[in-house]
Amino acid sequence: MTSHKVLHGSAIVLAITNAITAIGLLLVSGWFIAACALAGLSMTAILFNYVVPAAVIRFLAISRIASGYGEKAVGHSSLLTRLNQIRLRIFSRQLAEQSPNDLRGEAIEHLDQGAQAHANWWLTVFHPNVSNMAIIVGSTVILGWLAPNTLPIWVAMVALNGVVIIWMWLAHDANTKRFYQGQRAARSELEYHLESASLWPLSTHLASAARWKGRSRTWLQHRFIARIIDAISESFLILSSGLAICVLLILGSSSMHGSALLMLPVMLLLAFPDWFGNSTRSIQPATHARAAKAAMVTTTQNSALESNVGSSYTVYLGTPQGQPNAVFEPPISLHLKRFQWHYDGQQSVRFGKSINGRFNAGQMIWLKGGSGSGKSSLLKAMAGLIQSRGNIAINRESLEHLLPRQRLALIHYVPQMPYILSDTIKQNIVLAQPVHARVSDQQRKETQLIVQAEQLTQALEFAGLTWQPHEIQQWVGEAGRPLSGGEMKRVGLARAFLWDAPIWLLDEPFEGLDTASITHIQTQLQAMKNNRLIIIASHIWPHQSEPDITIDLDD
Incomplete structure (x- = not known):
């Protein structure tokens, strides 16, 4: 000095x-x-x-x-x-x-x-x-x-x-x-x-x-x-x-x-x-x-x-522009009022079907409709990925004032074809793993690594991925082994498991999967819905169970 x-x-x-x-x-x-x-x-x-x-x-x-x-x-x-x-x-x-x-x-x-x-x-x-x-x-x-x-x-x-x-x-x-x-x-x-x-x-x-x-x-x-x-x-x-x-x-x-x-x-x-x-x-x-x-x-x-999503799904978000902090505690409920996706293009303006309703944790919603009916667009609008009109709220707390990353901490969208990075299978999945507090003690570090490994194993089992430990180190993506459409979908589901958001939006999770895989995924989703809301946009619905609510966009 x-x-x-x-x-x-x-x-x-x-x-x-x-x-x-x-x-x-x-x-x-x-x-x-x-x-x-x-x-x-x-x-x-x-x-x-x-x-x-x-x-x-x-x-x-x-x-x-x-x-x-x-x-x-x-x-x-x-x-x-x-x-x-x-x-x-x-x-x-x-x-x-x-x-x-x-x-x-x-x-x-x-x-x-x-x-x-x-x-x-x-x-x-x-x-x-x-x-x-x-x-x-x-x-x-x-x-x-x-x-x-x-x-x-x-x-x-x-x-x-x-x-x-x-x-x-x-x-x-x-x-x-x-x-x-x-x-x-x-x-x-x-x-x-x-x-x-x-x-x-x-x-x-x-x-x-x-x-x-x-x-x-x-x-x-x-x-x-x-x-x-x-x-x-x-x-x-x-x-x-x-x-x-x-x-x-x-x-x-x-x-x-x-x-x-x-x-x-x-x-x-x-x-x-x-x-x-x-x-x-x-x-x-x-x-x-x-x-x-x-x-x-x-x-x-x-x-x-910063956003902090834990197993209890209590989400504390510091909101921008001086607005009050929002606390979203379980049980989570999603409120839609005259909500519709909105496409404002250079040559045309399109709107999706207006949706009203309250959807609660513990429910599995089937969003059905023909090709081009706007199922994917509605899910993206809920996640804040495209323009929308109307009101969307969680526990009657509007999401309009939240930053995109804050909104994605609450609502997790799994697209039809999840993007696969040029990296190992493991890294493609654990990128959605929650960040743990830094620890200096070596024993606590080892414990933390064990917990993370267990979470990864649970995510693979949930998504029906039977890869062995040495297989998840394989390089995939543009510079590696290409994954099949079904594998890509299940990677997206494994990410959702690790992301652990209170609301899941799944876009065509069953498409391209064999009967056994569909049965496994549906069984896992039934178990996961107990403390979260799951909305599935799909042409088909497995026969093993019935949705709690069905929304037909063709009506």
Whole structure:
């Protein structure tokens, strides 16, 4: 920690030195050129001392280069040291409270972005503004000493642009907040749209896709607004600098006309947009650092509000947009009121059959109808995978405010042909296995692995998969052994068993299976329905049992 403070202090000193030598080089060079010209015109060139100013200019130039490179080297070393410390502190605290598997990609990204922004703030925000303060103070002292008549113009110039910086801060701060909100919303929709598609096949017309397009456009608009704010401030700097030079030359003291000292305020004003622009350009990184830090704090506070589905089916969900948390406790009941799937295509608009009713845990629902009647579409609409109209609620708690991943924690959809990843059979199934708390004790780790292995065995038995332990290590998918249609369906059922959601939506689970397999699956489903609701869309129904409720979409 001490070495970090030394590096940081050295970087600040070098940044101030670089700024002072830069402005000193500018002023001395400008004065020297004007003095040389005046000496030549006044026939006093032979008496003019060129050596001392030239030596000062070279010294300032070398000092500026050395301090500039030194600030970059020391500053970046301090940045990396600070970044490592912040990351270690944040992630150590998070991992002490929860499993590393519980830290989702979005949460990790927020934490890392916040750490980077906080560490980078010193280089992108603090150093430029400290340097500019040194330049303003030094320039004010020099002008007050050598050209006091120009000091009011200089002070007015700095004050006016100070007001611009305040305006920029307010504008960027408001825009950055909206930018981060839109970014999080767009990424949430995009993650769901892309990542969920590999496991739960979706149609090309998704509500999530439409929402993502709208939110991504809003997100890009905020980026465009940020560029407009920066362009306005840069233009104002240039215009105000030019106006100040004109006022100085027109209204300036006549006593300075013909004096090389007149070049001092002129050179300062000419360079004003460049060095003062460092402050205006630091506003956007400053607001982003503030927003990223706020997102990081929110992530650390709300990480415990992730979905948690256990064997009791009590689901605690932290809902977005400040709405109250929803607690779904057993027994689960599904309420549909004028609920129908909705297809809004470019050439046509279609609606499914309106469904009303209450369906309870312990029931098995048969959703039947001819080909094209909308059985699969209705299941996807219930799971929130496609657009829908009407009301859907669990325990009379509406699902409209839930994020897609939260909704899928409650309602598990098994498609007709589950997607098979290019991986082992085991990994294709255990990807749906619930995440357990991280344990450090070796004996507890071994116990946890035994429990997970037992759950996998139970899932295979439930789905009627008779693979041996060495067989589930086979590579399947595009790069491995292709699975038959029946095997793919049963992999989907095994995933549902491990996912352990209180509501199952099964799309054609019996199609393509032999009689023995159908009998086994139906028997297992009858046993599983005791503490969950199972809705099956199918052309056929096994003769071994009768559904509790039948919904015919052809009626």
